[in-house]
Amino acid sequence: MAVLAFREALNQAMREEMQRDERVFLMGEEVGAYNGAYKVSKGLLDEFGPKRVLDTPITELGFTGLGVGAAMAGLRPIVEMMTFNFSLLALDQIVNSAAKMLYMSGGQVGAPMVIRGPGGAGHQLSAQHSQALEAWFCHIPGLKVVTPSTPADAKGLLKTSIRDNNPVIFIESEVLYGLKGEVPEGEYTIPLGVAEIKRPGNDVTLVAHAKMVHVALEAAEELEKEGIDAEIIDPRTLRPLDTETILQSIRKTNRAVIVEEGWPFCGIGAQVVDTIQHQAFDYLDAPILRVTGVDVPMPYAKPLEHLHAPDKARVIDAVHRVTYKN
């Protein structure tokens, strides 16, 4: 298998889908001539030309609306947010137009599009540019929300998202773009709504998505030395959420810790907790704990930025508490 960086896997996915389907096109700030702010769209302008790789002005609300219109008209736009922090400017188009179009038109017109780009904290980008906003989008009926954690998942999930007939929010963790991993050769897709067990285990279930999968994996390695065998579930898509895989794991381990980069209040973890307590109540041997970002805006100072995000130590501490081993 080829080893690719996360950004290269995404690039492959878009290239293959644009080759396969003429309706697919990419637009966003600096996606063309500059090859993308994070070089995800490298070479696409050269290959597909300016009609299918469009540089837009700094007008998120405008070009996202253009994407919704293009999707309604039968095209399959990929709208790149330079970062998902800027999607806040386009929320009306995303929430009120894209998400609801199929419903409000009685099923006659949908908005098959992908809105993708980097999310989460980067490197000292401070409060306005270091936000994990996936919970916001998960809240909206009509949207699908995808958060890959590996290059292979990124490629397979992006291809499926482009082919999906619904608006898909595709959030790429900014710090994962350089992550390298094996990516299967040839054509493959990964269905939305199917979680993956990133590490099998028996003692506790860690539910983590995007870059938190890697934090959970580090913690699991450490915990293994103490004899605690953690199972790591990566939902991969947060909406629809693969509740069955999570529940199966809870029924086996009887304990859960949910790790997410976002804020705690109304976070993804809250949704997972609800699912577990509702459908696996009799299997719980401990309260479910959540490890989240700290409930404040992201600080600029580097040491404080590190304190904000869930890290290995906090995950280990939570696991100790749910396994009654502290």
Next chain:
Amino acid sequence: MASRVLMPKGSDTMTEGKVLKWLKNEGEQVANGDALVEIETDKVDMEVESMASGVLRKVLVQAGETVPVGQMLAVIGKAEEDISSLVSSNGGAAAAKPPAGPQKTETGSKEAAPPQPLARAAAPGPGPAPTPQPTEGGRVLASPLARRIARDTGLDLAAIQGSGPGGRIIRRDVESAAATGAPSAASRVQFAPQGPEFRDEPLSQMRKTIAQRLAQSLGPVPHFYLTIDVDMKKAKELRESANKLNPNLKLTYNDIIVKACAVALIQHPDVNASFTGNAIRYHNRVHLGIAVAIDGGGLITPVVRDCNLKTLQQISTESKDLIARARTRKLKPEEYTGGTFSVSNLGMMGIVEFSAVINPPEGAILAIGSVEEKPVVENGQITIGFRCRMTLSCDHRVVDGATGARFLQSLQQILENPILMAL
């Protein structure tokens, strides 16, 4: 996280308790389940076990002090942990009165029907649930998983020590209890008949008037007394041959009378009854109290549950254990509450006949005199008989003269023909 140690509620009637002695010192390491402090309730002295592991950080109530149920006695936590907020919340904890037990409905029909075996196991009698570690509100803390395993394996959660935070029973506790053969819900209810624990019959106007009139005439519980002379010859033979067959058994007259009472009570449910104020409660199970004098003064009535369904041997073994522990004040609250009828025996002290005072809310009590060799007239001839005089004290609000008399007749018949106990 630091845990509070609270004054437990040892029985329904307990409102305060006295700290007798701390079994651990401040600063000492305490493991979950360790005996921590001795307290005196209104009925017994009992050891309170720790529900947490850690260091006994702070003792808030010293030996000799009496405090209300629910008041914080001490704090257990990690050595370096800040417990100042817990300690300062002490007053609030004392003020927070533990919730009272479930209210009995007038008809009793709803609560009288145990919804499922687990609920029955948690509350085997009308007394408080047998929680070895009384927690806030008397609730057994257990994880959902522990509850499910206990339900599936028939284990009684109330008899299991929890090792989780705050004494929470978790999977490992239930599994180790299962492995060591802890009391199971099944064993606890194996004698229990199906159906509700009791039936409340609302008072008729006539019964209300009788209750009022009699109470006015003779104090809160209007007693009357019925005495019968029972031929104990066959009971004596039974006792002797049983003890010959099994010298370890040491069957007593009391055991035989207790069993006979239980059998007779099943035949006369109107005596296995109590007065609730608005109803007469007819108990469907026979929980028989045995009055025991406590060394150094006092009286307590340990209860043999579902007595009619137990063999003489079971009754004998169980009551010996209960009586021995009663004398030394080692009974748990659930072992001396919830009786439906009592016996009081002063025969071993040479008392020929006496009348006992009813143990409310029970409707009657049987006073047993000594079994004596004495001349009796049989078929016009004076012969030597073994006789025992028994006096039934009845609460006239519940048991009328003829009702009590019929019960005594049956009891007499059973004791004079002990084979009836086996039928």
